[in-house]
Amino acid sequence: MKEYIIYKCKICGCEFILPKQYVKANEDKGNYISCPYRGHKNITVVGAYDSIKECMDHRTYVREGRRIRQIK
Ligand SMILES: [Zn+2]
Numbered sequence: 368m369k370e371y372i373i374y375k376c377k378i379c380g381c382e383f384i385l386p387k388q389y390v391k392a393n394e395d396k397g398n399y400i401s402c403p404y405r406g407h408k409n410i411t412v413v414g415a416y417d418s419i420k421e422c423m424d425h426r427t428y429v430r431e432g433r434r435i436r437q438i439k
């Protein structure tokens with residue numbers, strides 16, 4: 368079971384990570400995940416990991432959910 372999902376914005380190219388439960392909670396409310404930097408909706412899933420640590424091992428650039436949450 369993967370707990371964290373990595374997204375990439377197709378417009379500005381940034382990558383960001385969200386906890387799966389956060390994504391699911393938003394989808395249940397009918398909200399779409401968007402780019403945390405510019406609010407782009409054109410994003411794609413590029414990976415999924417079991418833990419934040421595993422993400423950091425694979426990615427040089429990671430943001431955690433607390434800051435991303437401010438976009439809504
Ligand atoms: Zn973007």
